[in-house]
Amino acid sequence: MPTIKSLLATATSTLANHSDSPVLDAEVLLCFVLNKPRSYLRAWCDNTITDQQQADFLALIKQRQQGTPIAYLTGTREFWSRDFKVTPDVLIPRPDTELLIELSLALIPNNQAVKLIDLGTGSGIIAATLAAERPNAQVTAVDASLAALAVAQHNAQQHQLTNVEFYSSDWFANVPKTLFDLVISNPPYIDSEDEHLQQGDVRFEPKTALIANNQGLSDIEIIADKARSYLKPQGHLLIEHGYNQASQVQAIFNALHYDKVQSYQDLSGQFRVTYGQKL
Numbered sequence: 001m002p003t004i005k006s007l008l009a010t011a012t013s014t015l016a017n018h019s020d021s022p023v024l025d026a027e028v029l030l031c032f033v034l035n036k037p038r039s040y041l042r043a044w045c046d047n048t049i050t051d052q053q054q055a056d057f058l059a060l061i062k063q064r065q066q067g068t069p070i071a072y073l074t075g076t077r078e079f080w081s082r083d084f085k086v087t088p089d090v091l092i093p094r095p096d097t098e099l100l101i102e103l104s105l106a107l108i109p110n111n112q113a114v115k116l117i118d119l120g121t122g123s124g125i126i127a128a129t130l131a132a133e134r135p136n137a138q139v140t141a142v143d144a145s146l147a148a149l150a151v152a153q154h155n156a157q158q159h160q161l162t163n164v165e166f167y168s169s170d171w172f173a174n175v176p177k178t179l180f181d182l183v184i185s186n187p188p189y190i191d192s193e194d195e196h197l198q199q200g201d202v203r204f205e206p207k208t209a210l211i212a213n214n215q216g217l218s219d220i221e222i223i224a225d226k227a228r229s230y231l232k233p234q235g236h237l238l239i240e241h242g243y244n245q246a247s248q249v250q251a252i253f254n255a256l257h258y259d260k261v262q263s264y265q266d267l268s269g270q271f272r273v274t275y276g277q278k279l
Contacts, residue, residue: 001048001049001054002048002054003045003046003047003048004030004041004044004045004046004047004048004049005045005046007030007049007054007057008023008026008027008030008041008045011026011029011030011057011058011061012026014061014065015061015064015065018064018065018066018067019064025064025070026061027041028070028074029057029060029061029064029070029073029074030057032060032073032074033049033053033056033057033060034049034053060073067200067201067203067204068204069092069201069204069205071086071092071093071201072086072087072088072092072204075087077092077093077123078093079093079097079098079125079129080098080101080125080129080133082128082129082132082159084123084124084125084128084155084158085123085151085154085155085158086123086151087147087151088204088205088206089145089147089148089150089151089206090122090123090145090147090148090151090152090206090209091122091123091186091205091206091209091210092201092205093123093125095266095267096240096266096267096268096270096272097125097126097186097240098267099240099264099265099266099267099272099273100126100184100186100238100240100273101126101129101130101133103238103264103273103275104116104126104130104182104184104238105130105133105134107181107182107236107238108130108134108137108181108182110134110136111136112136113136113137113138114134114136114137114138114181114182115137115138115140115178115179115180115181115182116130116137116138116139116140116180116181116182116183116184117139117140117141117142117175117178117180117182117183117184117230118130118139118140118141118142118184118185119142119171119172119183119184119185119187119223120142120143120144120171120185120186120187120188120209120219121141121142121143121148121149121152121166122143122148122151122152122186122209123148123151123152123155124141124151124152124153124155124156124164125155126184126186127139127140127141127152127156127164128152128155128156128159128161128164130184131156131161131163131164132159132161135163136163137163138163138165139163139164139165140164140165140166140167140175140178140180141156141164141165141166141167142166142167142168142169142171142172142174142175143166143168143169144168144169144170144171144208145206145208145209146168148206148209149166149168152166153166171219171222171223171226172226172227172229172230175230177230178230179230179231179232179235180230180231180232180235181231181232181235181236182235182236182237182238183223183227183230183231183235183236183237183238184237184238184239185223185238185239185240186239186240187212187219187220187223187239187240188208188209188210188211188212188216188219189212189216189217189219189220189240189241189242189245190202190210190211190212190216190242191211191212191215191216192211192213194216197210197211215248216241216242216245217245217248217249217252220239220241220245220249220252221252223237223239224237224239224252224253224256224258224276225256227278228256228278231278232278233278233279234277234278234279235277235278236275236276236277236278237253237258237275237276237277237278238273238274238275239273239274240272240273241272241273241274243266243268243270243271243272246263246271246274249263249274250262250263250274253274253276256276257279258276258277258278258279259276259277259278259279260275260276260277261274261275261276262274262275263275
């Protein structure tokens with residue numbers, strides 16, 4: 001029987017030309033199969049595993065070799081120090097989106113009963129994180145996909161959040177008329193001709209959550225326009241967008257007469273989120 005060490009070596013070699021992080025991928029998948037932390041792999045590297053565990057592990061390695069994202073194989077992804085359920089019905093949470101959380105928390109007083117809405121909630125990571133970090137906030141989470149909403153509701157229940165409500169809605173279409181302190185969204189913003197759609201994890205993610213018309217700007221235009229009717233005076237709008245769209249999104253915000261329009265950089269130094277305030 002092969003040992004944990006030899007299994008990992010073989011799996012790493014198999015993934016070498018198919019992943020930017022073959023060692024990490026192999027370790028994460030073996031930990032998933034064994035239901036053990038990564039420290040276990042080092043402490044017990046000479047141990048063997050059962051035939052069934054080996055078969056399960058090799059099946060996952062084969063799927064990873066074919067490009068299936070790790071998050072879809074394990075069904076989870078960490079975001080803001082919490083674990084969230086992830087399925088192929090939702091986008092995979094990315095560190096860049098934590099910028100939206102940082103900016104939102106800076107705008108939401110810790111002990112104030114504010115209302116905010118997360119448009120296109122997907123897995124619900126933004127809504128759930130803000131609801132957990134600001135328990136006095138009333139959070140509305142919206143998505144047009146019922147499958148995505150089911151994942152978001154699961155994640156809210158998993159983290160025992162009672163201050164989130166969910167609506168199946170194409171942006172604001174089915175949202176009861178409410179005035180919010182903050183409208184936040186990570187909408188589709190990739191142009192259908194973008195070459196990145198054929199690369200990496202994006203190949204496996206739901207296209208409806210990625211692609212927008214008008215060079216990736218159509219949904220941002222709709223959200224920014226409709227949000228004016230749902231924001232309180234002095235209310236805030238935060239939208240995540242592509243690394244090269246900041247000037248275009250600023251122009252959209254300015255044309256709609258938002259105040260204090262500004263874009264913010266993500267961890268890679270790319271302008272990733274644009275802010276505007278309703279006058």
